[in-house]
Amino acid sequence: MNEAALELLDSHTCFGGIAQRYQHASTSCRAPMRFSVFIPPHQNGDKLPVVTFLAGLTCTDETFMIKAGAQRYAAELGLILVAPDTSPRNTGIPGEDKDWDFGSGAGFYVDATEAPWVNHYQMHRYVTAELPALITQNFPMSSQRQGICGHSMGGHGALVCGLRHPEQYQSISAFAPVSAPSQTPWGHKAFSQYLGPDQKLWRDYDGLELLQKSAGSNHTPILIDQGRDDPFLEKELKTEWLGALRDDRLTLRWQAGYDHSYFFIASFIGEHLAFHAQTLRG
Numbered sequence: 001m002n003e004a005a006l007e008l009l010d011s012h013t014c015f016g017g018i019a020q021r022y023q024h025a026s027t028s029c030r031a032p033m034r035f036s037v038f039i040p041p042h043q044n045g046d047k048l049p050v051v052t053f054l055a056g057l058t059c060t061d062e063t064f065m066i067k068a069g070a071q072r073y074a075a076e077l078g079l080i081l082v083a084p085d086t087s088p089r090n091t092g093i094p095g096e097d098k099d100w101d102f103g104s105g106a107g108f109y110v111d112a113t114e115a116p117w118v119n120h121y122q123m124h125r126y127v128t129a130e131l132p133a134l135i136t137q138n139f140p141m142s143s144q145r146q147g148i149c150g151h152s153m154g155g156h157g158a159l160v161c162g163l164r165h166p167e168q169y170q171s172i173s174a175f176a177p178v179s180a181p182s183q184t185p186w187g188h189k190a191f192s193q194y195l196g197p198d199q200k201l202w203r204d205y206d207g208l209e210l211l212q213k214s215a216g217s218n219h220t221p222i223l224i225d226q227g228r229d230d231p232f233l234e235k236e237l238k239t240e241w242l243g244a245l246r247d248d249r250l251t252l253r254w255q256a257g258y259d260h261s262y263f264f265i266a267s268f269i270g271e272h273l274a275f276h277a278q279t280l281r282g
Contacts, residue, residue, distance in 0.1 A: 056152030109157030227258030
């Protein structure tokens with residue numbers, strides 16, 4: 001392990017594996033970044049498939065690892081889990097902590113082009129390039145077997161990262177994703193400030209747009225679960241618009257009675273990880 005690159009913050013034995021939390025100096029975000037990782041039981045020399053989980057608004061790198069109950073399934077399936085933070089923190093940008101749906105905890109997994117965010121909010125590059133390289137260097141990860149998953153804002157991030165980098169991610173899944181952020185209030189607020197007024201630039205970070213654009217050329221399988229009792233469904237998520245595409249890559253499952261919470265994620269994370277494992281180990 002490159003001890004100079006990573007600062008260990010926390011470590012626990014968990015289901016025969018190890019759950020850890022690290023901080024490092026990010027070159028993409030020009031700020032300290034934190035991530036959590038779970039390494040399942042394995043033999044020396046093994047190179048394991050990895051699933052990166054992108055959390056939603058207000059969350060941190062710890063949220064998924066604490067609330068989803070995913071480690072038991074990852075241990076059984078032999079999957080590394082990685083959970084980055086949802087934004088840079090404490091960058092000194094004025095107003096960074098003002099709103100819960102923009103700035104700290106709300107990086108939207110884009111590479112900002114607008115001042116003052118451009119200097120630090122490079123979350124797409126961080127998630128798809130810097131962090132995987134760091135994990136490959138320091139943990140028993142196979143860079144050739146990567147899946148990506150996320151919830152809400154992170155579901156948006158998983159769709160965008162997976163669809164924009166099909167050579168890197170062999171499987172994509174999401175819980176209640178912000179499916180068409182170019183056309184919803186959360187997305188408008190974030191994109192207009194991170195990316196500026198030119199909505200053509202927004203399309204590169206819009207899952208619905210990317211699905212339409214890549215039809216016929218990208219065959220990465222996608223699993224999405226959406227709760228029918230999700231209070232954000234009508235205004236912010238627009239998940240039904242994905243189903244209307246009738247894309248053969250996409251399996252969209254509607255779950256009656258479920259809302260937007262981690263109780264929903266915990267109920268189906270085992271199936272999502274099995275979906276990833278089947279693809280990554282196939």
